[in-house]
Amino acid sequence: MINAPLSLMTQVIVQAGGSGPVERIVTTFGLNWSQLFAQVISFCIVCVILHRYAYRPVLKMLEVRREQIAQGLATTERINAELARTEAQRQEVLAQANAQASKFIEEARAAAARVRQQETEKAIAAAQQILINAREAAAQEHDRMLAELKREVGKLVVQATTTVTGKILTAEDHRRLAEDTAKQIAS
Numbered sequence: 001m002i003n004a005p006l007s008l009m010t011q012v013i014v015q016a017g018g019s020g021p022v023e024r025i026v027t028t029f030g031l032n033w034s035q036l037f038a039q040v041i042s043f044c045i046v047c048v049i050l051h052r053y054a055y056r057p058v059l060k061m062l063e064v065r066r067e068q069i070a071q072g073l074a075t076t077e078r079i080n081a082e083l084a085r086t087e088a089q090r091q092e093v094l095a096q097a098n099a100q101a102s103k104f105i106e107e108a109r110a111a112a113a114r115v116r117q118q119e120t121e122k123a124i125a126a127a128q129q130i131l132i133n134a135r136e137a138a139a140q141e142h143d144r145m146l147a148e149l150k151r152e153v154g155k156l157v158v159q160a161t162t163t164v165t166g167k168i169l170t171a172e173d174h175r176r177l178a179e180d181t182a183k184q185i186a187s
Helices: 003-017 021-029 033-164 169-184
Strands: none
Touching: 033 169
16 A cells, blocks of 8 residues: 555656656666655654653753752852852951950050059159168167267266366266257257
8 A cells, every 4th residue: 555655656756757857866766655655654763762762861861960060060159159158257257356366465565564554663662662761760870879979978078077177076967967068969
């Protein structure tokens, strides 16, 4: 049955043109319409089979691979964004740490200056106290030595008076002479 329509086509072509280009191709290549039609059907069947069992799985595999690549790129972008955000946070934390460190250093310098000032004031106060104590001690020593000098001068005056006058003086004379001498030395 298939041969009938193909033969009929061949006859139509031969009767229609006789020596047309199609007829020349048919006669040159020995075109057999029934075989050509069978080959076209076979080719279509092979195409359907290849499409269904080979081409679709390959396309699916390529699509899966494309999705994996897209997911990988999205993950990479997300990781890069996270890394950038983390780096920004790290820089911010470092800036804050530097600011705090500068603040602590400034506070430490201020505290050291206060302590130095306090210690200087304490040292000055201690030195002034030592000077006051030394002056007081010197004044006391001066007063003590002056009193001792008065006693010694009084004794010497009494001895000199006794020697010059040649008489023995009484306790009242000693006292009166010592007071007079002390008054003269004090003035």
